[in-house]
Amino acid sequence: MKSRLCYIFPIGLFIALFLDGSLSNVFAGNLFKYPYSSVLHLDLLWIVFAVFLDDDDALPVGIWAAFVGLVYDWYFTGIFGVYLIALPLVVYLSRLMKPWLDLNFLTLLMVYIIDITITEAFAYVWYVIGKVVTNNLADFAVYTLGPTIAVNLAIFVILYYPVRQLYLRVN
Amino acid sequence: MQKFFSNRKLVIVIILLIISFGLMSVSVAVRNKKSTPPLIQQFGNDVAGAVDRVIAWPVNGLQSASNSVSDLLNTYQENQKLKKQVDQLAQAKVNAQTTAAENKQLRKELKLNSSLSSYTTVSASVIARTPSSWMNQLVISKGATSGIKKNMSVMSETGLIGRVVEVNQTNSKVELISSTSSNADKFAIQITNSSGKTVNGIVSGYDKSTGYLEMGSVTSSVKIKKGDKVVTSGLGGVTPKGLYIGTVASVKQDDYGLASEVEIKPAADLSDLTVVTVAEK
Structure with missing residues (x-):
């Protein structure tokens, strides 16, 4: 059965992607304050909700994730093949975890932390190999991954109930 | 878990990684060499930019509303x-x-x-900032159709902020001077002291902890003091002369004691950018 989610999911995904960009600019003073830099991941939040709240796995989340990853590489960084692979990878791993988990606030939070870590670590490793960045691993963990998780968890806590309600209503 | 690394999946994973790596290498090479990205990439950027404009509009509106409230408070x-x-x-x-x-x-x-200091300007608004800790990039709302070319200097209302790195038809990407990942911040600059003597040099780096630009290997005997003005020197082609960068924050000896290193406090606030000006020579 096709639900309205088929249309709402991709639209929301792209809104989340572009919101990442413009909110990063508006709050640049807070998000990228030396030495910390935190990366907004509203798109990842949307993907995690889609994977876990779509009960019969009917949504092509993986394909949309690859597409939105491609747009991210294309439009924001200009370096292809990083988020293009990282985002579908996250969808795949989340789907692997799904059968073992009881769906509630805390488990979803945990999965979200794991997903952010995987995405950021993947991007970091890839950029290091491509010589786009030259930071060392400790700097990455302390000054990028830590603040990123903190900021995104705060956003997650705020958005959990509204987004869940939205998904349950349209599903 | 046994099935996770079955043969077929392993092959798929490896092929995906190779594709991803290949794409990355090619795009990094293209980014460094060509003056404009391939047509298909420009097209994609233009489409994404058009959608982004729609979404950035209300966000920027909210920002300017909150700015005006805070402005009102200390009017x-x-x-x-x-x-x-x-x-x-x-x-x-x-x-x-x-x-x-x-x-x-x-x-x-x-x-x-036409002299070194004559230039025309194009104003553009900032649509987005790359949500990544590795790239200090902005997307601005003007592109090749407005006459923007790669490597042009970009200024805020107060001073120089960076350089155009990628040009599409209707938008372009700007790398900020705070990015240490590439040579985007190698501007030819000139410091004029109070008695009118000048020192030429190149911005050699950015100190993230203080937010200051560094100009290394200065061997000139001209005395530079804190507060002296720093502008672009116009040497080397693409940057016009006389774009304001900031003031000297401190002068110190480098590690070997042979040359001095000048720290420059940028005039522009790199974390609060809504409208930028591209200087076209």
Whole structure:
């Protein structure tokens, strides 16, 4: 059965992607304050909700994730093949975890932390190999991954109930 | 878990990684060499930029609304201070106008049509900032159709902020001077001291912890003091002369004691950018 989610999911995904960009600019003073830099991941939040709240796995989340990853590489960084692979990878791993988990606030939070870590670590490793960045691993963990998780968890806590309600209503 | 690394999946994973790596290498190479990205990439960027504009519009609106509220709160004090400055400015403006007119006339007599310091500007608004900790990039709302080319200098209202790294038809990407990942911040600059003597050099780095630009390997004997003005020198081609960068924050000996290193405090606030100006030579 096709639900309205088929249309709402991709639209929301792209809104989340572009919101990442413009909110990063508006709050640049807070998000990228030396030495910390935190990366907004509203798109990842949307993907995690889609994977876990779509009960019969009917949504092509993986394909949309690859597409939105491609747009991210294309439009924001200009370096292809990083988020293009990282985002579908996250969808795949989340789907692997799904059968073992009881769906509630805390488990979803945990999965979200794991997903952010995987995405950021993947991007970091890839950029290091491509010589786009030259930071060392400790700097990455302390000054990028830590603040990123903190900021995104705060956003997650705020958005959990509204987004869940939205998904349950349209599903 | 046994099935996770079955043969077929392993092959798929490896192929995906190779594709991803190949794409990355090619795009990094293209980014460094070509003046504009391939047509298909430009097209994608233009489409994404058009959608982004729709989404960035309400966000930027909210930002400017909150800015105006905070502006309103300290209007009184600011007004007092500004009134004093306005009187002095009127004088300076008249002075500058006469000098500019005279300059134009003298240039005509010398048949010097274009000099290092003549440039035209294109204003653009900032649509987005790359949500990544590795790239200090902005996407701005003007592109090749407005005459923007790669490597042009970009300024905020107060000073130089970076350089255009990728040009599409209707938008382009700007790398900020705070990014240490590439050579985007190698601007040719000039420091003028209070007695009118100048020191030329190149911005050699950015100190993230202080937010200061560094100009290394200065061997000139000209005395530079804190507060001396730093502008672009116009040497090396693409950057016009006289774009304001900031003031000298400190001068110290480098690690070997042979040359000195100058720290420059940028005039522009890199974390609060809504409108930028691209300087076109």
